[in-house]
Amino acid sequence: MQSKAATPDEYLETLPEDRKAAMQELRKVIKKNLPKGFKEVMSYGMVGYVVPHSTYPNGYHCDPKLPLPFVPGLRLGTLRE
Numbered sequence: 001m002q003s004k005a006a007t008p009d010e011y012l013e014t015l016p017e018d019r020k021a022a023m024q025e026l027r028k029v030i031k032k033n034l035p036k037g038f039k040e041v042m043s044y045g046m047v048g049y050v051v052p053h054s055t056y057p058n059g060y061h062c063d064p065k066l067p068l069p070f071v072p073g074l075r076l077g078t079l080r081e
Helices: 008-014 017-033
Strands: 039-043 046-051
Touching: 008 017, 008 039, 008 046
Parallel strands: none
Antiparallel strands: 039 046
């Protein structure tokens, strides 16, 4: 089920208590390791991370109006808490 939240903060506020703490911790680690200039957004009803048009104007190849989605290719041991 997709969330109708407009922002990542709103999304986290709507989570059940048994998942909220884990998701907040995951978000904290991702944001700490996210390359400079990348953005956290709501996309397809979930929190996502993108390369904004200001950095990569061509956007996503399937729909250039959208920013380029970003999925960090990190090994578990490389994330810093």
